[in-house]
Structure formats: structure tokens, C-alpha cells
Amino acid sequence: MGERVPDADAIEAADDKYVMRPWTHPAGEPVIIARARGCVVTDIHGKDYLDLTAGYFVNNAGHCHPRIIEAATKQLGEVLQVSGKHGTIPAVRLAEKLISLAPRTINKAFFSTGGSEANEVALRMARQFRKKPEVAYLENGYHGMTLGSLEVTASEKYREAAGKPLGTDNYAVPTAYCYRCKYGPHAQCKVECLDGIDALFDAHPNTAALIAEPIQAVGGLAPPQKWWDRMDQARKKRGILLIADEIQTGMGRTGKMFAIDHYGLEPEILVGGKGLSGGVGSLGLTAAGTEIARHFFGGTTPTSGGNAVSAAGGLAMIETIFAEGLIENAVVMGRYFTEAAWALKDPWIGDVRFTGLLGGIELVKHRETREILGKAEMSKVKDHLHEQGMLITVSGLHGNVLRLQPPLSITSQQLDQFILALRNTLRTVRGG
Numbered sequence: 001m002g003e004r005v006p007d008a009d010a011i012e013a014a015d016d017k018y019v020m021r022p023w024t025h026p027a028g029e030p031v032i033i034a035r036a037r038g039c040v041v042t043d044i045h046g047k048d049y050l051d052l053t054a055g056y057f058v059n060n061a062g063h064c065h066p067r068i069i070e071a072a073t074k075q076l077g078e079v080l081q082v083s084g085k086h087g088t089i090p091a092v093r094l095a096e097k098l099i100s101l102a103p104r105t106i107n108k109a110f111f112s113t114g115g116s117e118a119n120e121v122a123l124r125m126a127r128q129f130r131k132k133p134e135v136a137y138l139e140n141g142y143h144g145m146t147l148g149s150l151e152v153t154a155s156e157k158y159r160e161a162a163g164k165p166l167g168t169d170n171y172a173v174p175t176a177y178c179y180r181c182k183y184g185p186h187a188q189c190k191v192e193c194l195d196g197i198d199a200l201f202d203a204h205p206n207t208a209a210l211i212a213e214p215i216q217a218v219g220g221l222a223p224p225q226k227w228w229d230r231m232d233q234a235r236k237k238r239g240i241l242l243i244a245d246e247i248q249t250g251m252g253r254t255g256k257m258f259a260i261d262h263y264g265l266e267p268e269i270l271v272g273g274k275g276l277s278g279g280v281g282s283l284g285l286t287a288a289g290t291e292i293a294r295h296f297f298g299g300t301t302p303t304s305g306g307n308a309v310s311a312a313g314g315l316a317m318i319e320t321i322f323a324e325g326l327i328e329n330a331v332v333m334g335r336y337f338t339e340a341a342w343a344l345k346d347p348w349i350g351d352v353r354f355t356g357l358l359g360g361i362e363l364v365k366h367r368e369t370r371e372i373l374g375k376a377e378m379s380k381v382k383d384h385l386h387e388q389g390m391l392i393t394v395s396g397l398h399g400n401v402l403r404l405q406p407p408l409s410i411t412s413q414q415l416d417q418f419i420l421a422l423r424n425t426l427r428t429v430r431g432g
């Protein structure tokens with residue numbers, strides 16, 4: 001148990017009165033965090049939570065890692081921010097580092113202030129380069145909440161919330177939701193879901209790019225290699241650029257630096273965000289090959305793009321991930337998590353999907369029918385886990401996936417704590 005902040009109730013009342021959120025939050029939320037270290041966050045009442053959200057998939061090296069704090073603090077005494085016309089040492093070094101870790105098709109980095117903005121820049125870059133307006137995106141894809149990134153985000157609910165019809169220059173292509181595949185057992189997969197992809201691309205000759213997460217974070221959907229091979233071949237044949245959105249999948253989360261590395265994909269544009277700043281402020285990355293970079297025109301830059309303190313934090317985060325073997329730990333802990341979840345043999349556990357520490361557990365009413373566990377039960381599961389000190393989020397196309405993405409530094413003992421809480425939770429909620 002941590003320490004209770006003396007004016008905790010007043011802070012909560014002020015949050016309720018003055019802070020705007022784009023949804024009605026359920027009972028027990030928001031959790032207002034006063035302190036965070038490693039994989040544990042402490043709320044203003046002194047309650048500790050194991051953070052299976054990593055501050056929304058940002059703090060991959062753990063909260064407040066001393067190395068990141070030291071690098072950011074040192075930078076605070078040097079220079080904070082200069083115009084995007086000029087540069088700072090950490091921003092140059094971060095660009096150099098990222099390019100050294102990216103595939104050979106990616107040679108130059110442009111920094112903005114967050115993921116949605118970085119995707120908007122990617123769309124603009126692709127359209128400018130190919131002089132074509134359309135962009136294909138994956139069904140179930142999420143690329144942000146600004147108007148441009150919403151145009152390539154699949155969720156009708158999110159799109160409608162834009163308040164005006166979104167542009168019609170974009171269209172969805174099939175994704176690989178193998179657990180709910182319409183075409184039969186996985187072992188016999190012939191990638192039938194992509195049988196129509198050539199015709200679809202041909203029907204849209206003005207397609208500049210395909211934007212996709214290599215592994216979809218919404219629901220943790222990792223396509224088989226042959227799915228990506230076929231999709232990649234179809235888009236390449238037509239000169240369609242691949243924009244790889246690695247905002248959530250990058251920075252070691254999937255057990256490789258980037259999720260494209262699982263498939264040998266060589267995108268023409270690579271987008272990053274979240275952990276890129278080490279949790280110090282926020283950064284967006286749009287990186288591309290030399291030719292695309294040469295054609296890139298923006299006229300101006302985002303005022304705070306690539307600020308020096310965030311860049312110093314991001315560099316320190318990358319160094320930490322490698323120094324502490326956290327990418328390898330993500331692989332080992334992802335496997336451990338998978339085995340431990342299956343070992344519960346709980347009838348509500350329909351599927352366990354982890355690539356490294358990206359993914360989660362899909363809950364169903366019956367394992368045989370795969371009937372989706374309803375919203376009411378899902379929210380009870382979430383509330384009960386919170387009560388037991390497990391901070392999680394719910395995700396997935398049908399809202400029935402427990403998204404479990406802790407810092408990559410998590411230990412097997414901490415995962416055991418979560419598994420025990422999950423066991424109690426599922427039994428309790430099912431019991432009434």
C-alpha cells in the first residue's frame with residue numbers, strides 16, 4: 001500500500017468538476033495516479049495497482065525508470081525546445097538511432113507531437129509522393145482520433161463521432177481475425193480472406209498507400225506469415241506504399257524492435273509514437289526512404305515536434321530496453337502469460353493471444369460456440385480486476401478482449417499475481 005495524498009477527495013471532486021473526458025466513465029474510474037515506479041502505479045488514496053496498461057503502452061521500460069529520468073533531467077538544464085526549422089542534439093541522435101534500427105527502406109525521420117499527428121503526416125507524405133488521393137486501411141484498424149487519422153480508422157462509432165461525413169477517398173480491406181475466421185480451421189488456412197484483394201486494389205487505381213499495423217493492437221490480431229506475404233505482394237505489384245503504424249507495436253512490445261521484423265516487411269513509411277518519448281512528454285515519428293523524404297512538403301512544422309527533453313527520454317528508453325534485455329523479456333513473459341492463462345482452464349477464456357507482450361485474452365460465454373461475452377459481464381470483470389489492484393483495459397472488435405500489455409520489464413511473479421486475480425475475478429463474476 002502506498003501513501004494517501006492528504007487532499008485526495010478534493011482532487012477527485014475537482015477532476016469531476018473541471019476535467020473533460022470524451023466518454024462517460026464507469027464507476028471506479030478515473031484512477032488518479034500520484035506515483036508510479038516500474039510496473040506499479042499508486043493512486044491518490046494510496047492503493048497500488050499492477051499496471052497492465054503501461055500508461056497506455058508507453059512506459060515499456062517501466063514507469064519512471066532512473067535512466068530515463070536522469071537523461072531527461074540532464075536535458076532540462078540544456079535546451080528544451082527549438083523550432084522544427086533547426087534542431088537539438090537529442091532529436092538528431094534519436095533520429096539516427098531509430099534509422100539504425102529500422103529496415104533499409106527507411107532513411108529519414110520527421111518528428112511531430114503524437115501518434116495521430118504522425119499518421120496524418122504519413123498520409124500526406126504518401127499522397128504527395130504518389131500523386132494519388134486514396135488510402136486503404138484494414139478492417140478493425142485504429143490509427144488515431146484526429147480527423148485525418150479517423151479517415152483510415154475502421155470503427156463506425158468513432159467515425160460518426162467526427163460530427164461530419166469523413167472523406168470517401170479511403171476504403172477498408174480485410175484483416176486477419178483468425179480466431180473468428182469464416183473460412184474454417186486455422187490449420188487449413190489458404191488465406192481465403194484475401195481472395196478478393198487483387199480485385200479490390202484494381203477497383204481503386206488511385207490508391208497511394210495501405211496503412212496497417214503489422215499486428216493489430218485492437219484485439220491483438222497477428223496475421224499468419226502467408227497473410228502478410230499475399231497482402232504485401234498485392235500492394236507492391238501496384239506500387240501502393242505500405243505505411244506501417246508501429247505506434248503501439250514498436251519499441252520492443254511484440255518481442256522485436258518493430259512488429260514488421262516478425263514478417264520481414266519493408267514499409268516505405270514507418271510511423272511511431274507512444275514509447276518513443278520514454279514517457280517524457282510525447283513524440284510522433286514519421287520515417288521514410290530518401291526519395292519520399294525529398295518529395296515531402298509541409299510548409300511549416302508542428303510547433304513542439306521533436307522536443308529535446310522527450311527525445312532525450314526516448315533515447316534513454318531505447319538504451320534501457322537493450323541494456324536490460326527487455327525485448328527478450330517480452331518474448332519470455334508473453335509465453336509465460338499465455339501458458340498461465342490457458343492453465344486456468346476457465347470456460348470463459350476463449351483465446352489467449354500474445355506476440356511478445358502485445359495482446360490479451362478474448363472472453364466468451366462458451367468456448368465451443370465462441371459466443372462473445374457481453375458488455376455487462378466485461379465491465380464487471382474489469383471492475384473486479386481493478387478492485388484487486390490490477391489496472392487493465394478492454395479492447396477488441398467486439399469489446400470482449402482483456403488487453404494486457406504491461407511494461408516489458410514485468411516479472412513472472414507479477415504475472416502470477418495477475419493470473420490469481422483473474423482466476424478469482426472470472427469465478428466471482430460468473431457466480432453472479
Ligand code: PMP
Pocket residue numbers: 114115116117119142143144145213217245247248273274
Ligand atoms: N495508431 C495506433 C495503432 C495507436 O495505438 C494509437 C494510440 N492508441 C494511435 C495511432 C494514436 O496515437 P495518439 O493517441 O498518440 O494520437
